[in-house]
Amino acid sequence: MPQYFENSDIKETIEYHYFVTLGKDRYDLIGLNGTFSKSGIDKGTEFLLETLYRAPLGNKILDLGCGTGPIGLILAKADPKRRLTMCDVNLRALECAKKNATNLGIFPQVEIVESDCYANIDSTFDTIVSNPPIRAGKKVTYAFYDGAPSHLVAGGRLIVVVRRKQGADSVCAHLATIFSKVEILDSHKGYRLIAATK
Secondary structure (H helix, E strand, O other): OOOOOOOOOOOOOOEEEEEEEEOOEEEEEEEEOOOOOOOOOOHHHHHHHHHHOOOOOOOEEEEEOOOOOHHHHHHHHHOOOOEEEEEEOOHHHHHHHHHHHHHHOOHHHEEEEEOOOOOOOOOOEEEEEEOOOHHHOHHHHHHHHHOOHHHEEEEEEEEEEEEHHHOHHHHHHHHOOOOOEEEEEEEEOOEEEEEEEO
């Protein structure tokens, strides 16, 4: 069975229309079969967005493993000063993210890039955000963490959401070996929002 972190030959394309409400703002988005959380945002993404929506993240942000784009696109729409680079390895997800960016009218604010982790990412950022693809395994997700310092400005932060039962504590311990400061910004129903500062 195809996984959302792989490029698979899927013959039939099915679009799913859904919306995300944050405060008084509502975002109409599209998901696709063969992508992560195709018919709506998952609980981890929802928690991350509710916590970071209006938070000070700097103006240059990377959404690593963006999927169909809800995190990066909503963060961009929430603040016109923000510039988002969004990347993923799944080409179907990226095409959907581009469509969502067009529908939200924020393409000048976002750059959507095909990249296996940081392979095609050359810039540095104030913040890197991610709901990492846990099912892809530690080799993939830990590459997200290990590559972050070289893609952050001094004082920049990597912010990830991880469920405790999927290894949030071990993620914190690993991040502490490569970052000067690691903290849990918030927790909710088994999810941890972890920030690591360069």
